[in-house]
Amino acid sequence: MKWFTEDAIMNTYHMTHAIKDVKNTLVSLGNEEIKTDERTVIETGSSNTMLYMPCVDLKEGYSLIKIISIFPENPQAELPTSQAVSIISELKTGRHLAALSSSYLTRLRTGAITGIATDYLAREDAEVLGVIGTGAMAFEQLLGVLEVRNIKKILLYNRTAQKATQFAARLRERGVKADIEVLEDVDSVTKQSDIINCATKSETAVFNHQAVRDGTHINGLGSYLPSMREITIDTIATADLIVLDDIEGARHEAGEFIEAESRAVFDWKTAIALYELIAGSIKRERAESITIFKSVGASYYDLAVGIGAFKQMS
Amino acid sequence: MKWFTEDAIMNTYHMTHAIKDVKNTLVSLGNEEIKTDERTVIETGSSNTMLYMPCVDLKEGYSLIKIISIFPENPQAELPTSQAVSIISELKTGRHLAALSSSYLTRLRTGAITGIATDYLAREDAEVLGVIGTGAMAFEQLLGVLEVRNIKKILLYNRTAQKATQFAARLRERGVKADIEVLEDVDSVTKQSDIINCATKSETAVFNHQAVRDGTHINGLGSYLPSMREITIDTIATADLIVLDDIEGARHEAGEFIEAESRAVFDWKTAIALYELIAGSIKRERAESITIFKSVGASYYDLAVGIGAFKQMS
Numbered sequence: 153m154k155w156f157t158e159d160a161i162m163n164t165y166h167m168t169h170a171i172k173d174v175k176n177t178l179v180s181l182g183n184e185e186i187k188t189d190e191r192t193v194i195e196t197g198s199s200n201t202m203l204y205m206p207c208v209d210l211k212e213g214y215s216l217i218k219i220i221s222i223f224p225e226n227p228q229a230e231l232p233t234s235q236a237v238s239i240i241s242e243l244k245t246g247r248h249l250a251a252l253s254s255s256y257l258t259r260l261r262t263g264a265i266t267g268i269a270t271d272y273l274a275r276e277d278a279e280v281l282g283v284i285g286t287g288a289m290a291f292e293q294l295l296g297v298l299e300v301r302n303i304k305k306i307l308l309y310n311r312t313a314q315k316a317t318q319f320a321a322r323l324r325e326r327g328v329k330a331d332i333e334v335l336e337d338v339d340s341v342t343k344q345s346d347i348i349n350c351a352t353k354s355e356t357a358v359f360n361h362q363a364v365r366d367g368t369h370i371n372g373l374g375s376y377l378p379s380m381r382e383i384t385i386d387t388i389a390t391a392d393l394i395v396l397d398d399i400e401g402a403r404h405e406a407g408e409f410i411e412a413e414s415r416a417v418f419d420w421k422t423a424i425a426l427y428e429l430i431a432g433s434i435k436r437e438r439a440e441s442i443t444i445f446k447s448v449g450a451s452y453y454d455l456a457v458g459i460g461a462f463k464q465m466s
Numbered sequence: 467m468k469w470f471t472e473d474a475i476m477n478t479y480h481m482t483h484a485i486k487d488v489k490n491t492l493v494s495l496g497n498e499e500i501k502t503d504e505r506t507v508i509e510t511g512s513s514n515t516m517l518y519m520p521c522v523d524l525k526e527g528y529s530l531i532k533i534i535s536i537f538p539e540n541p542q543a544e545l546p547t548s549q550a551v552s553i554i555s556e557l558k559t560g561r562h563l564a565a566l567s568s569s570y571l572t573r574l575r576t577g578a579i580t581g582i583a584t585d586y587l588a589r590e591d592a593e594v595l596g597v598i599g600t601g602a603m604a605f606e607q608l609l610g611v612l613e614v615r616n617i618k619k620i621l622l623y624n625r626t627a628q629k630a631t632q633f634a635a636r637l638r639e640r641g642v643k644a645d646i647e648v649l650e651d652v653d654s655v656t657k658q659s660d661i662i663n664c665a666t667k668s669e670t671a672v673f674n675h676q677a678v679r680d681g682t683h684i685n686g687l688g689s690y691l692p693s694m695r696e697i698t699i700d701t702i703a704t705a706d707l708i709v710l711d712d713i714e715g716a717r718h719e720a721g722e723f724i725e726a727e728s729r730a731v732f733d734w735k736t737a738i739a740l741y742e743l744i745a746g747s748i749k750r751e752r753a754e755s756i757t758i759f760k761s762v763g764a765s766y767y768d769l770a771v772g773i774g775a776f777k778q779m780s
Contacts, residue, residue: 153551155469189506194522194529194558196501202529214507215516217533219553221560228561237467237553237562239533243510245543246535248551251467251565345777358506395500 154250156465162256166294169186170264173460177209177452178427180270185211185301186452199224207451209459213243218254218454233288238458250462254454258339259292261457262447265397265426266349266371267296269445272429273395273436274347274369279304280427281330282345284338284359285352286310286319289373298328302389304330307341339363350374350382357408361386366440372408373447380407383444389417392441393434398450405448468564470779476570479753479775481609484578487774491523491766492582492741499525500766513538519765523773525590527557532568532768547602548572552772564740564776567627568768573606575771579740580685581610581664583626583759585752586743587709588661588683589674593618595644596659598673599666600624603687607663611685612642620714624642653677664688664696671722675700680754686722687761694721703731706755707748709738712764 180186192204194366206217208281221235227233236254241247274297281303297303303354306323307359310316316334323332335341342348342363352358352374361384364370370391375382385408388394403420412418424434426445436443503732506518520531534550541547550568555561588611595617597604601624611617620637624630630648637646649655656662656677666672666688677699678684684705689696699722702708710716716723717734726732738748740759750757 153469153567155467187508187510189508192503192506192518192669193519194501194503196518196522196529197524198556200560202520202522202555204506204518204531205505206508206516206518208510208516210511215510217518217531219531219555221555221562223560225559231559231561235560235562239551239553239565241516241533242536245513245536245545245548246540247545248533248535248549251469251553253467253562325503368476435506 153248156250156461158251158253158256160465161252161296161461167195167260167263167267167299169464170260170297170457170458172224174261174264174453174456175268175430177456178430180209181427181452182431185209187239188451191451194417205451205454207455208243209455212377212459215241215243216455216458217350222412238454240458240462252458252461254458257457257461258454259289261453262289262449263292263296264454264457265447266293266373266445267299269395269426270297270347270369270371270428271300273393273443273445274301275367275436275439278346278369280307280344280346282309282341282348283309284341284348284350286316286372287351290319290349290351291322293351293371293373297347297349301347303330307344308332308334309338309341340367351379352382354382355380357381357384359384364442366442371445375407375451376405376448378405378410380405381411383408385412385415385417388412388444389441391444393424393436393439393443394422395426395429395445397426397447397453398439399423399425401448401450402446406446409446467562470551470564470566472567472570474779475566475775478779480611481574481577481581481775483514483774483778484574484771485613487769488575488578488770489582489744491770492744494523494525495766496745499523502765505653505765509571519768521765521769523769524557524722526773528773529555529557530684530769530772532765532772542679552768553565554772554776566772566775571771571775572768573603574717575767576603576687576730576763577606578771579761579767580607580687580759581613582744583709583740584611584661584685585614587707587716587757588615589681589750589753592660594621594660596621596655596662598623598655598664599688600630601665601705604633604663604665605636607665611661611663615661619647621649621658622646623652623655629756642683661685664736667694668694668696669694671695671778678756680756682755683757689721690719690762692719692721692724695725697722699729699731700752701756702726702758704756705758706752707738707750707757708736709743709759711740711761713737713739715762715764716760720760723760
């Protein structure tokens with residue numbers, strides 16, 4: 153069995169690759185060539201959990217399980233909240249081929265999913281990207297958007313402004329050419345943005361609906377527990393098109409959508425799954441439509457990038 | 467993350483260690499310090515399956531998941547039917563510490579379980595061991611018995627006698643001192659044995675009940691599907707003490723016990739779990755009692771040897 157470190161993967165496998173591989177996996181998902189089972193969650197005390205997410209790709213001929221520890225108190229000991237590893241096996245022989253450190257891959261796949269959804273949903277001429285929350289997942293989420301739209305201005309907002317400034321420096325280091333501004337007022341971010349990325353752990357909505365312009369596309373990936381909120385309920389009620397990366401997952405996890413449904417301003421039946429969106433017949437119909445993409449993650453996204461990275465490095 | 471090969475583990479971690487570690491884990495199981503969840507099974511076509519068996523040891527502070535491919539047609543391509551790998555994570559930090567190739571460990575833990583059960587159930591003076599079926603699991607199953615009883619004679623029976631002869635050579639190579647005989651009549655094995663080991667893939671009982679002597683202890687680990695049979699229903703009906711390595715698992719998998727229950731000669735409620743046996747109050751009461759131990763496997767046994775081997779090699 154081969155072992156691939158974070159560094160080896162980061163040096164080889166990038167957003168462009170991830171977007172291509174996730175798209176291919178979504179096509180396979182639509183063709184029923186992907187088999188998953190419910191993820192297993194074992195609580196290990198002090199609100200720590202171990203998650204096990206297995207998935208099989210009958211077309212590519214591999215299985216992948218991602219093992220992820222989610223330890224909310226870890227930052228106090230200067231350790232990351234979540235740490236992941238994936239194991240790839242070969243369906244032809246049953247051999248276990250590789251273990252991949254998967255923290256970067258997890259962030260990358262989330263960015264790739266966001267990029268794909270943004271490509272289908274945001275206006276073609278979108279050029280101002282607002283970022284609300286500059287924490288762990290925000291960087292790759294932003295790179296996903298940059299991959300699919302010609303972004304000229306990036307507006308950053310974070311509760312602790314200093315972290316937004318560090319984030320801006322990191323973007324410049326990475327060679328991002330767009331203008332970057334850190335704003336201390338979330339409304340001025342919202343009002344100027346064509347695309348808004350949210351990646352927070354908030355329990356209340358992180359922007360005001362009144363400030364959202366017509367034609368805005370919103371990406372949310374922060375509220376991954378029923379108790380969390382990120383997008384306002386009014387925006388959900390107003391949106392012309394709502395796309396979810398995994399409808400079953402969102403029903404259990406996406407806090408603001410669970411609330412919107414209980415308030416009868418949203419219906420899971422009208423939500424579109426990302427694999428349906430890329431199948432092609434559904435699209436943004438009016439320039440002034442508000443569109444939303446919400447990501448909670450699913451095992452087949454981890455499979456897509458894990459196998460993609462493995463094939464590229466082998 | 468560290469990677470441990472089959473060879474590294476085989477050179478370091480042996481039956482004595484495995485028996486000690488499995489016993490400790492069984493004590494923890496009794497103390498509710500072990501958390502498991504149902505294993506996940508994904509079928510990948512042509513009767514191939516991927517199995518995922520996660521388990522958490524709160525006392526030792528580790529989690530382990532065993533990933534095992536079971537590909538029944540593999541021997542036709544000169545590949546093993548089952549191939550396993552385990553991933554160990556640390557509950558204090560959430561870090562993923564090691565990947566262990568686990569085919570040997572799977573056989574070893576099965577042998578250790580058999581050894582422990584035999585130690586508690588077989589007569590102290592047992593000295594003739596009959597082995598019915600000399601396939602993949604039989605070698606370590608036998609080593610488990612040798613660890614706990616002073617065996618003077620080993621009688622081997624296999625449908626293809628030539629394989630039994632090869633098995634005898636392998637035992638001698640390993641330095642086993644007991645007399646070893648290959649017999650072509652299963653009844654003469656049964657009639658002479660104090661302990662009988664069965665490890666077959668049979669769909670009908672592999673010995674005749676009439677040939678079983680009073681005082682015999684029987685170990686079964688072959689019939690792991692409801693369609694399989696190894697121990698005769700009459701022997702189950704006659705046994706004074708029946709111990710199962712995992713009662714829930716046996717209810718779903720142990721073919722002859724499922725049949726015995728449906729024929730009302732056996733009741734799951736009277737079966738003893740191995741962790742209860744080693745807690746101490748239950749034991750063989752009469753020299754002439756027939757006792758049975760049936761193993762189907764469970765994730766905490768894999769955890770016991772995986773963590774044991776990891777600690778020893780670290």
